[in-house]
Amino acid sequence: MGNFIGHVLPGCFFFIFGLWWIIRCSFIYYRGAGVSRSGSIRLWLPLRCCRRSERALVRFSYEGLIIIVCTLVGIVGELTWGDWQLVARDGHGHHAHFVHLNNFEHATMFSLFFIVGLITVIESMVSSSLQFPVGIDKLALALAYAVEGLLFFYHLDGRPGMDVRLHELLIYAILGCVGAVLLEIAFPTSLLCIIARSFCSLLQGSWFFQIAHVLYGSSPWEETDENSGFVVLAFCWHILGISMGSLVLFLCVSCVVSKCCDHRAASRNGWTKKECKEEESPMLQLQDQQEESSTV
Template identity: 40%
Template sequence: MGSFKGHALPGSFFLIGGLWWTGKYSFWCATRRNKCLGSTRLASRASQRRLEVIESSLMLFFSVVGMLAEQFAAGGPRLRLYDTSENQWKDLMNWQHATMYLFFSLAGAISLIVHATEAAPLALDRLALALAFFIEGFLFVYHLHGRNMLDVHVHQMLLYGVFGQALVVFLEVFHRGNITLELLRSALCLLQGSWFWQIGYVLYPPRGGEWDLTDHNNIMFVTMCFCWHLAANMLIVGTLYCAISSAVRSRLKRTPPVEMGLLKHRDGELESDDEAV
């Protein structure tokens, strides 16, 4: 990944994922809070499930693409792990990134099985996702050997985000459907995305003008900058949440429900999905 693009690409994925989660959970929370207005017209249980299946498939697809790109793109190891001619491991960095993608693809696959077939208990999708984030952080910890002080520091900041997210998703195993945790997860995902971009700008400034990687003032600035990213992402999540909530409510009020009898029944189903842990 040692390039600007190598950081911007995963950053963009996390940014899109964070925005998607913010939207999804805000919308579901708004429909849950407005049941009296017949909100299940907007999000029936079947449509929720379809959404989850699509999300899982996309996650699986892009993770597999990421794995293949790390292996077969120019300079990749092409599935060879050990270079017997030089007696050393081949492209360990690429293998490590491929391993990270592997766990996200596992999380996608498990989530797909959980939501498409009902064979597995619901909470497994969160557990797999928590493990994926944990392994991402775990590999980053041993990724930083022998680098410059500032290089290590920007990645350490990233680790706070990654492990924080792993913890939040793990808590969701026990507190599924808790909107507070879901919004926090979205904000941390956005934070990860925007911080990947920031790392790119700090380590490989696209417009030239290198940073002094050993100046302690830079470390203090970077720490503070990480907090600003968090604040900005919290603002984005908050704004989106409020916008979606009021949009849902105004639309529901404009078109009053007619078929109340049918909706009541769907409501029950809707809830059972959230609480069955």
């Protein structure tokens, strides 16, 4: 939908999941949640809260279910807004021209992310003998981002200059998501790749909000050279704000985990805070092993 709601809804989708992923990254680093025995980091495993509920969360991907629901809402909304009609016909029933292309482009974008959610749910429920190839969920996510970027690239034909500038910057954020997910496939134990994917998803979501405000807000911006130039500066401010917000989130999670570790250490036969943290964080153990092997 080429209106305010049509940009805010996908913005909420990407921003919420980017925020969720960056919080997960913090807990993965400090507690090791989501790290498999091989050291690879799962895409779909939700944040564990307690050991009793963890068993249920591992068997079913609530994160994937939320992706399925959100994308279905987006698909149905886009097609309903476009009257479920792609081809307009003349009075004789012959093909005349295509209509509602924007709605079908957005529905196609949501459909690729629907497949991502479907894969993560199935992967979390099937037995070990029916598991998908390792990293198939990340490959599906990279494909979804790539198709999104392709659609937006050809979405710019015949649009005003500032509209083109806004969507070009959005494409840069999408390309960052594609590159980050592909790096995750190549380096499954790297937390930095997940942080990059989370950061670019947050940037993509916040920039959708900016596009909605500039083009369809209560006071749409005028088509001037000054406004077009300020758009690039605003994009850099989004990068700065997300960087600072991510840093604050990491610090907050560090404080929370540190307090929890102090509490557990006091009740575990005199364990120290360092021993408790190492026992809770396979990611930290894996990083120590990698550092030791590199020094040797």
